[in-house]
Amino acid sequence: MKVFKFGGASVKNAEGIINVANIIRNFENEKLLIVISAMGKTTNALEAICNAFFNKTGEAQALSDQLKAQHLEIVTALFEDKNDAIYSEIEDLFAELHWAIEEEQIKSYDYEYDQIVSIGELLSTKIVAAYLNKVGISTLWIDARDVIKTDNTYREGTVDWQETAENSKHYIQSNFDNGATCVLTQGFIGATSENFTTTLGREGSDYSAAILAHCLNATEVNIWKDVPGVLNADPKEFSNAVLLNTLSYYDAIELAYYGATVIHPKTLKPLQNKNIPLRVKSFVNPQLPGTVIQQDDFKQEIPTYIFKKEQVLLSISARDFSFIVEENIRDIFQVFANWRVKANLMQHSALNFSVCITVDPLKFAEFISELSTKFKVKYNHNCTLITIRNYSDTLVNQLTQGKSVLLEQKSRNVIQVVISN
Numbered sequence: 538m539k540v541f542k543f544g545g546a547s548v549k550n551a552e553g554i555i556n557v558a559n560i561i562r563n564f565e566n567e568k569l570l571i572v573i574s575a576m577g578k579t580t581n582a583l584e585a586i587c588n589a590f591f592n593k594t595g596e597a598q599a600l601s602d603q604l605k606a607q608h609l610e611i612v613t614a615l616f617e618d619k620n621d622a623i624y625s626e627i628e629d630l631f632a633e634l635h636w637a638i639e640e641e642q643i644k645s646y647d648y649e650y651d652q653i654v655s656i657g658e659l660l661s662t663k664i665v666a667a668y669l670n671k672v673g674i675s676t677l678w679i680d681a682r683d684v685i686k687t688d689n690t691y692r693e694g695t696v697d698w699q700e701t702a703e704n705s706k707h708y709i710q711s712n713f714d715n716g717a718t719c720v721l722t723q724g725f726i727g728a729t730s731e732n733f734t735t736t737l738g739r740e741g742s743d744y745s746a747a748i749l750a751h752c753l754n755a756t757e758v759n760i761w762k763d764v765p766g767v768l769n770a771d772p773k774e775f776s777n778a779v780l781l782n783t784l785s786y787y788d789a790i791e792l793a794y795y796g797a798t799v800i801h802p803k804t805l806k807p808l809q810n811k812n813i814p815l816r817v818k819s820f821v822n823p824q825l826p827g828t829v830i831q832q833d834d835f836k837q838e839i840p841t842y843i844f845k846k847e848q849v850l851l852s853i854s855a856r857d858f859s860f861i862v863e864e865n866i867r868d869i870f871q872v873f874a875n876w877r878v879k880a881n882l883m884q885h886s887a888l889n890f891s892v893c894i895t896v897d898p899l900k901f902a903e904f905i906s907e908l909s910t911k912f913k914v915k916y917n918h919n920c921t922l923i924t925i926r927n928y929s930d931t932l933v934n935q936l937t938q939g940k941s942v943l944l945e946q947k948s949r950n951v952i953q954v955v956i957s958n
């Protein structure tokens with residue numbers, strides 16, 4: 538069995554969905570588990586609806602009507618029969634959204650966020666599954682919330698692997714065993730043991746595909762993208778970016794962790810643990826081989842450069858002039874853990890700890906205030922962390938020319954610099 542993941546860009550309009558159906562048709566003799574994200578920029582739109590609801594701006598319903606119109610436009614292009622069941626399924630999901638944003642009792646932001654934002658994947662999968670069935674590709678729609686179980690860390694659920702493995706067998710494998718060839722489900726979403734919806738973090742559909750592949754012992758995972766595979770730089774910013782035909786799990790994890798947005802960083806571990814290859818392929822040119830990521834001693838020699846944007850550089854020192862040693866470092870990281878702040882690059886001297894972080898802007902002020910109870914904290918917003926693997930001095934100079942470098946760290950193969958924009 539193979540797992541195919543199609544992201545938002547691949548299903549952003551009716552033509553996209555038709556293209557996805559054509560790709561799937563080429564694999565008619567194989568068992569496929571299809572994982573789909575919300576269409577186009579739907580998740581951003583739902584985030585805006587959630588914020589409007591939470592901040593009581595009064596715009597939530599109008600924004601929701603807009604999103605409904607966009608979805609209906611696509612459905613209308615794909616289903617000429619106005620009595621097709623898909624129309625009432627879309628109505629039902631928007632009714633659910635309507636109830637969610639009418640609710641007087643607002644629980645935590647993160648909880649409300651997951652209940653609202655998860656509707657994007659429910660919409661896209663209902664539409665794609667209905668379309669596949671309509672064009673003769675018999676497809677079974679599964680609710681990922683029955684399968685992927687998490688704790689109740691809303692917006693970044695931690696997977697309960699044992700539950701998820703058992704559910705995968707019960708809800709998915711059993712269908713393949715009974716002759717199903719195409720099973721389709723949502724990326725990005727899961728549920729707590731009490732069946733409240735959770736999400737796995739933005740862009741988490743790749744991770745969903747990997748979780749399910751791991752639990753079901755898939756033979757491979759294909760992630761279908763709008764780029765030809767994994768490139769050595771972001772092709773939207775570097776026209777001379779080159780395709781990497783093959784990557785080891787090790788190199789791929791390092792690239793994803795430092796911000797190569799082509800794969801979600803959590804995706805590779807579950808695959809590496811079961812030795813399942815990951816192919817990154819183009820949904821525009823599906824016949825091209827793309828990039829394969831697998832167990833490999835092959836060391837990629839081509840320089841790769843990754844820009845991780847929207848970083849904050851913190852400079853932390855003790856208020857009483859004490860050294861930055863074990864106790865202080867422990868206390869700093871305790872605050873990081875409390876706010877789920879990700880440290881991407883660290884450096885310390887006797888009195889100062891510098892760290893480049895990714896932090897949810899909604900939580901930044903409270904995070905800084907907790908850190909400031911014990912430490913003196915200075916920060917620079919709007920930084921970029923540049924990571925160059927297999928670097929040369931010429932390349933480093935080229936990429937940092939004219940920019941103000943705030944922090945630099947290098948090893949034999951990798952250099953990382955933080956620049957202010």
Ligand code: ASP
Pocket residue numbers: 544545574575580581657724725738739740741742743
């Ligand atoms: N729809 C979600 C997002 O945009 C998950 C994903 O696309 O992978 O973040």
Ligand code: MG
Pocket residue numbers: 544545546574740
């Ligand atoms: Mg996406």
